[in-house]
Amino acid sequence: xxxxxxxxxxxxxxxxxxxxxxxxxxxxxxxxxxxxxxxxxxxxxxxxxxxxxxxxxxxxxxxxxxxxxxxxxxxxxxxxxxxxxxxxxxxxxxxxxxxxxxxxxxxxxxxxxxxxxxxxxxxxxxxxxxxxxxxxxxxxxxxxxxxxxxxxxxxxxxxxxxxxxxxxxxxxxxxxxxxxxxxxxxxxxxxxxxxxxxxxxxxxxxxxxxxxxxxxxxxxxxxxxxxxxxxxxxxxxxxxxxxxxxxxxxxxxxxxxxxxxxxxxxxxxxxxxxxxxxxxxxxxxxxxxxxxxxxxxxxxxxxxxxxxxxxxxxxxxxxxxxxxxxxxxxxxxxxxxxxxxxxxxxxxxxxxxxxxxxxxxxxxxxxxxxxxxxxxxxxxxxxxxxxxxxxxxxxxxxxxxxxxxxxxxxxxxxxxxxxxxxxxxxxxxxxxxxxxxxxxxxxxxxxxxxxxxxxxxxxxxxxxxxxxxxxxxxxxxxxxxxxxxxxxxxxxxxxxxxxxxxxxx
Amino acid sequence: xxxxxxxxxxxxxxxxxxxxxxxxxxxxxxxxxxxxxxxxxxxxxxxxxxxxxxxxxxxxxxxxxxxxxxxxxxxxxxxxxxxxxxxxxxxxxxxxxxxxxxxxxxxxxxxx
Numbered sequence: 001x002x003x004x005x006x007x008x009x010x011x012x013x014x015x016x017x018x019x020x021x022x023x024x025x026x027x028x029x030x031x032x033x034x035x036x037x038x039x040x041x042x043x044x045x046x047x048x049x050x051x052x053x054x055x056x057x058x059x060x061x062x063x064x065x066x067x068x069x070x071x072x073x074x075x076x077x078x079x080x081x082x083x084x085x086x087x088x089x090x091x092x093x094x095x096x097x098x099x100x101x102x103x104x105x106x107x108x109x110x111x112x113x114x115x116x117x118x119x120x121x122x123x124x125x126x127x128x129x130x131x132x133x134x135x136x137x138x139x140x141x142x143x144x145x146x147x148x149x150x151x152x153x154x155x156x157x158x159x160x161x162x163x164x165x166x167x168x169x170x171x172x173x174x175x176x177x178x179x180x181x182x183x184x185x186x187x188x189x190x191x192x193x194x195x196x197x198x199x200x201x202x203x204x205x206x207x208x209x210x211x212x213x214x215x216x217x218x219x220x221x222x223x224x225x226x227x228x229x230x231x232x233x234x235x236x237x238x239x240x241x242x243x244x245x246x247x248x249x250x251x252x253x254x255x256x257x258x259x260x261x262x263x264x265x266x267x268x269x270x271x272x273x274x275x276x277x278x279x280x281x282x283x284x285x286x287x288x289x290x291x292x293x294x295x296x297x298x299x300x301x302x303x304x305x306x307x308x309x310x311x312x313x314x315x316x317x318x319x320x321x322x323x324x325x326x327x328x329x330x331x332x333x334x335x336x337x338x339x340x341x342x343x344x345x346x347x348x349x350x351x352x353x354x355x356x357x358x359x360x361x362x363x364x365x366x367x368x369x370x371x372x373x374x375x376x377x378x379x380x381x382x383x384x385x386x387x388x389x390x391x392x393x394x395x396x397x398x399x400x401x402x403x404x405x406x407x408x409x410x411x412x413x414x415x416x417x418x419x420x421x422x423x424x425x426x427x428x429x430x431x432x433x434x435x436x437x438x439x440x441x442x443x444x445x446x447x448x449x450x451x452x453x454x455x456x457x458x459x460x461x462x463x464x465x466x467x468x469x470x471x472x473x474x475x476x477x478x479x480x481x482x483x484x485x486x487x488x489x490x491x492x493x494x495x496x497x498x499x500x501x502x503x504x505x
Numbered sequence: 506x507x508x509x510x511x512x513x514x515x516x517x518x519x520x521x522x523x524x525x526x527x528x529x530x531x532x533x534x535x536x537x538x539x540x541x542x543x544x545x546x547x548x549x550x551x552x553x554x555x556x557x558x559x560x561x562x563x564x565x566x567x568x569x570x571x572x573x574x575x576x577x578x579x580x581x582x583x584x585x586x587x588x589x590x591x592x593x594x595x596x597x598x599x600x601x602x603x604x605x606x607x608x609x610x611x612x613x614x615x616x617x
Contacts, residue, residue, distance in 0.1 A: 130577060137584045144591055148598070156599040157610055160530060163592045164608065167537045168525060170588070174544040174581055181574065182551035233610065 002051065005060040005075045007044045008083050008121035011037060016114035024107075031098050034110035038094050041117065042087040045080070052080035053478065057485070057495040059127070067127075067496045068188035074127035074496060077482040078332075082124040082255050085336055088464065089248050089343055090117055092457045096347055097241040099453025100354065105150035105239075112149070116142035116245065123252050127496055129180065129187040132256065133173050136221075140166050143249065146242045147234060158237040165230040169220040176213035183207055190496035193264045193489060196271065204271040211265050211272055215257065215279065222253025223313050224280075225287040232294070235306035240350020243305070244343035250313055251339055258320055258328065263489050267323055280321035281408065285415050288314030292419035296426035301352055301359035301377075304430050305345040308384045311423060312338035318412055319399040327402035328483035333476060334395035337468060341383035341392060344461045348377045351458070352434065355448055361433045365443030369455075374435035376458055381427035383465050386420050391468040396420065398476070510550055517543035530596035530606040537592065541585035548578045 015037040023029040051058070057076035061067065094113060096102075103109040119139025126132050148159040181187055183203050184195040199207060220227040231250075235243045257280075267274045291311025298304035316338060319331040353359050355367035367373065379390070386392035396416060403412045468475060485491065517539050524536025552571030560572040600606045 130580070134580065134584070137588070141588065141591060144595065148595060151598070151602070153599070153602040154610075156595065156602050160592075160595050160599045160608060161610070163588075163595055164525070164533055164537065167588055167592060168540065170585075171537070171540045171544050174548060177577070178544070178548040178551040178574075181548075181577075182553075 012114040012118035016111045019111040030110045045084040045087040048080045052077045068191035072127040073125045079124045093241045093245045095457035112142045112145040155237045158233040162234040173217040179210035190493040218253045218256040232306040236302040243346040247342040284317035292422045301349040309342040325483040329480045330398035330402040332479045337391040337395045345380040363437035365441045366438045368445040368448045385423040
């Protein structure tokens with residue numbers, strides 16, 4: 001067995017208690033430990049990425065209990081990609097948090113941050129549905145702490161809403177898992193795929209209900225309309241670096257939907273067929289419209305970024321709902337892009353917040369480092385809206401191409417193109433009010449301590465987007481193979497259940 | 506027994522949903538607690554309702570009680586207990602900071 005697979009879970013799980021217990025009064029030590037752990041996580045995830053691309057799905061049996069009886073972790077290209085994306089984003093975020101001083105404004109930022117990484121990496125790696133629930137709870141409970149980091153009345157109130165919404169979602173998750181267990185008698189994802197594929201007659205209705213419940217749970221995470229209400233308040237009021245990290249949390253929902261509805265409830269399953277894909281299309285269309293109209297109507301930069309994130313999730317789910325290897329490859333490209341771009345936008349909004357006390361879209365005197373921040377916002381807006389030359393444009397082009405053969409192509413194409421235009425208008429409006437009209441008002445910018453590390457982290461994220469654009473060809477080739485692997489469910493099932501059989505002897 | 510368990514789950518879920526939709530933090534948290542009670546019993550029944558059966562397969566017994574849902578319920582209880590504690594602390598923090606325990610945010614707060 002390849003023991004590297006469990007390191008992305010173990011490493012943060014070990015570092016976080018160490019930070020709480022051994023370094024609680026020393027911020028410098030905490031910073032060193034947290035950055036070192038994140039760099040190590042990135043290195044391990046790069047190693048896993050290489051391993052996943054050179055071999056088929058690999059299985060890690062926890063406690064060496066054979067699947068489907070024990071819990072398994074599964075490393076395939078998709079999960080390796082998601083872990084690597086998380087680690088890359090986390091490095092940028094932790095550098096920004098240190099550079100901007102956000103981590104010192106409350107206690108335990110770095111410990112919660114590491115626990116959050118543990119939950120996210122675990123959710124991407126697990127091959128067991130109940131274990132997925134457990135990792136969801138780990139990432140949620142850490143996110144509750146991060147969300148209200150540094151406190152404040154509005155943040156706490158938004159935090160309560162966020163907690164209540166997600167607790168209700170967790171309850172629903174348990175209902176779905178209970179129903180699935182009652183029907184199939186297993187919760188191992190590969191075993192579920194086998195059991196669901198040849199389900200005895202008479203259980204179809206209950207299975208479909210359980211599938212819809214699961215879809216709702218993942219839609220809550222992925223901010224799919226009508227379950228997006230928690231997102232704008234949470235993301236806009238969370239500390240900037242936390243909101244940037246949360247950009248990958250919505251992708252946990254997207255990943256779970258991609259995994260479950262290709263592996264277990266795929267279109268070839270008799271009991272469910274394309275039921276879920278058909279459900280996803282209208283919801284994704286509405287999400288796209290709500291998000292981009294929200295961008296146009298937002299009253300502050302932070303809220304604009306939050307609605308842009310909802311809109312990008314709409315685009316993502318629309319592309320995903322086709323459930324073919326071609327569309328999945330496009331989805332994955334856009335997923336990487338939108339995670340980094342949304343995080344970049346939250347960080348820029350935080351830089352503005354830092355320098356003028358709010359991000360309201362009203363003209364104020366210029367802020368310190370005005371030009372640099374304006375340029376960063378310009379770049380992030382181009383990326384989010386999907387204009388050339390950055391990777392958002394390529395991502396949307398790939399999605400349009402993948403959806404071009406569908407019967408509802410007229411609707412999906414016009415939805416994506418028109419909402420892109422709305423987003424461009426909304427972001428230009430916001431950018432001109434905040435950054436250009438500022439020059440009409442005289443006043444010296446308040447002195448702010450220079451934050452070289454924060455700017456480095458932000459430009460680093462922009463660099464990732466540029467790299468994604470330049471290296472789009474090789475990246476797409478790799479992602480196409482990944483998408484093929486995602487849809488080749490046989491290999492996944494064989495890896496999990498086959499390994500269990502051989503280890504028995 | 507089936508009717509008793511089913512109606513208990515249904516009643517707890519219904520009252521939980523009703524309470525979650527209230528506007529004050531305290532009833533909402535009580536509602537979440539009711540929902541987790543309901544889901545715990547539901548998970549328990551997902552291994553089928555049986556009486557007086559061993560929790561393991563045995564040649565002598567006529568059947569067995571599925572032990573897996575019991576393990577799942579145990580995990581779910583621990584997690585929901587922790588989550589409820591976090592929710593109570595956050596609601597308390599919001600109450601102390603804001604002076605009231607409304608769950609919804611006013612337009613003024615929403616604009617930020």
